[in-house]
Amino acid sequence: MFLAVKVFLVCLAIQPMxxxxxxxxxxxxxxxxxxxxxxxVYNNLKAYASATNNLFEYDAKLPGANFKNFYWMNPCYLDYYASNATYVVFWLKDRVVYCESVKKVYGSVEPRFPAQYLMRVERVGIRCPNATST
Structure with a gap:
């Protein structure tokens, strides 16, 4: 029994790595x-508070900014897993993309930005399902 608990804890430690x-x-x-x-979507976000300590931002005006690959979003998703969040929220304001993880809360909170800057909201799921899958 104790060995099973140790193996489980090791697996938990290795997964984020x-x-x-x-x-x-x-x-x-x-x-x-x-x-x-x-x-x-924006009104639904009022039931979720930010779980992100520091807002992630990606400025398209910076030299070397590469939005053609999707690696730039990895810190957002890692933060989602680390904070056990419900959604990843992307905001677009003045050509800068911001992202944060949010968790369900009791009561109502004001989202970080006004509705006009909401770009998209994501959760764990299949991004592009195959046409043949059921």
């Missing part, structure tokens, strides 16, 4: 929330 050294972008494990009405 494996994600950190990931050779693949982590975005493949996430899907955009299937709601196309920005107002509805």
């Amino acid at each position: 494996a994600l950190t050294d990931s050779k693949e972008p982590l975005y493949k494990a996430f899907a955009t929330v299937a709601q196309t009405n920005q107002t509805i």
